[in-house]
Amino acid sequence: MKTVRFLITGVGGQGTILASDIIAEVGLRLGYDAKKSDILGLAVRGGSVVSHVIWGENVRAPMIDKGTADCYLSFEWLEGLRHLGYTHKNTLVFANDWRIDPVSVSSGAAVYPSVDSIRAAMREHCACLHEIPATSLAVSMGNSRVFNSVIIGGLARFAGGDPEVWRSVVTDRVPAKVREVNAQAFDKGFRYAFPA
């Protein structure tokens, strides 16, 4: 059984932890052993968040080494760049086309790197960058919060395993009243035609 290592980066409040819970649960349902670990900084809203998920035969540490991620999910450009050291040449990168300015930037104390330079760094470091306007797609569906289901849908197409398993974990893990919209978001991501 092959080991699959995921790294999910984003901003507190974006739902990265729920996404990593879902990915870990999918692994379990696909018959893998699975572990996960989240790093929350000072655990305050709006900080940088990193989650590690590992599927495997017999997973030991709940976090991955730098340079070893098989799948890298970037929920926000700056955070995607910050932790890019976890990837390698063959990492599948899924990047949400979304920018959230930290206060250091919005107050004028620091400069947000251009999104094009972040794209270039991701392309330079990893052969395979899948960019998806997940937040915009979610907004067009009337619920910006379901963007992580869009990304998970996109991931499901490439990461392997029965897509129905992925889809059912997503719908099981979200509150009943937003189940339908999350299922639609998942489908939207799954069918999204990634630019080459």
Add this chain to the structure above:
Amino acid sequence: MKELLSGNEALARGALEAGIEISCGYPGTPSSEILENVSKYKEIYSEWSVNEKVAMDAAAGAAYSGRRALVTTKQVGMNVMSDSLFYTAYTGAEAALVVITADDPGLFSSQNEQDNRHYAKLGKFPMLEPANSQECKDFMLEAVAMSEMFDTPVVIRTTMRTSHSKSVVELGEPAVYGRGVSPFPRNVEKYNCMCTWARQRHYILEDRLRALAAWSNTWSGNRIEWGTRAYGFIAGGILYEYVKQVFPEASLLKLGMCYPLPEKLIREFAEGVEKVIVVEELDPFIEEQVRAMGIHARGKDIFSLCGELLPEDIAASCRKAGILKGEAPAVKDYAAGLPLRSPLLCAGCPHRSTFYTLSLLGLPVAGDIGCYNLGTLPPFNAQHTMGAMGASVGVLHGMGLSGLREHAVCTIGDGTFFHSGVAPLLNMVHNKGKGTVIIMDNRTTAMTGHQDNPGIEATLSLGRVTPVDIPTLCRACGVEKVVSVNAFNLAEVRRGLEECVAYGGVSVLITRGDCVFVSRNPQPACAVDHSKCIACGKCIQSGCPSVVLSDEINPKNGKRKARIDSVTCVGCGICAQICPAHAISEPEA
């Protein structure tokens, strides 16, 4: 049934399966979720006690009465708890007494990086270290059995990684202990630690430790996994998993109990391998004990004394020491130089007005533990010390004694004030101190996840209760100058603070306003009228994540005008009160 559980969720599940009946604790990262999850089981009484020592005493009283009891704490809470934990090592109890300390190597949320394993040796009780969530659950059951078998408190030590990471757990059946309460034991020679009796109990304690050590050689939590013999690794807790990952072929002695150690098993292991290497985070706690057995073991000459010891750190240190062959993978660091995403007081935080005012007045400020320590950071830079829970009030007293020319103040939250701020306030009054204690009452224990405290009208298990009134409490402590203000009224906060500063002796200013997570009552967002905004930047100094710079420039000073993010703004109106040009509209009441 199998489930993915965090270590903390698994410990709570273990409490249910072990028949724990009464659980007490004080919130603190990374331990808080244990009791939160225990409280979901209606079979178990749970409470947030006022502090860790009180939680320990309450658990002791319950265990003396025949109830299986559990106490939870974060690593530094153990310092507060230890005073009471230590006497229970002398007394034992009528039913199981289990303590969980969730430590924080790597300092994700603590003020110092202490290794709580030392407490086991100092206080003379067994300590268990689970390696994953399954063991978190299993060791709860083991701890209860061990506690009753040896008549001793048993401590389970986790780290942030074991507590917060998730792994697969096979669930068992809930247990009902059901022995029920018995007549309270009038056994003073056991339960009253008067020196004459404690002297005798010390002999019993040492005998018990010897018996435990002998027994631990055959306990299933300690085991040898033979592999290649060139190096034999000794590891406990989650380090066991890390070593298995980095050295999958090597011989490994897994220690589920770090004190007392299974000497016979360790000797057998050491004789079976060429070199013994102890892999442990922080202090050489196991290494020193192994070396004291006369076994040549290496450890801290290879691994750091500071921070977490992740698999990649273990690999790097072992490469350096020639224990692991091969090149380290090249890793590029992209994080250097990027804009930081620092934590901030939330939009709508009631603490903002106080720190804005303090930053204008420039007073020396002793700080305390909670969200409000963010007042130390830019843009406020308004707070100058922080050490331990409740320390601000005592530090303020010392500043007052020192004859400073400035009037000093301290800040302390409602939860922290109840935890350990009342006694130092009494001390200030009794010893005729000088200074202003600002109690920032946001009506919750916010930073650890919004737990209750005596100022709140609800508890974990009981539902509604009568809250303690902080101004009345302060007056009862003998404080003559007590001023209460609305934290969302900037002018009122300023007036209150000036009134307290002008008063000579001990004064208390209570700034009251609900944490945004408590009231969850967002008002319409504020908005900036760009025709009035003069781009002075004062609202940016409020440090609110919703107040940002716009792209519009004031041609007079060339600076960018302000803008308010309507998605995140909750309409608290502090920025509108700060604005000298009246350019920010406050939502209508």
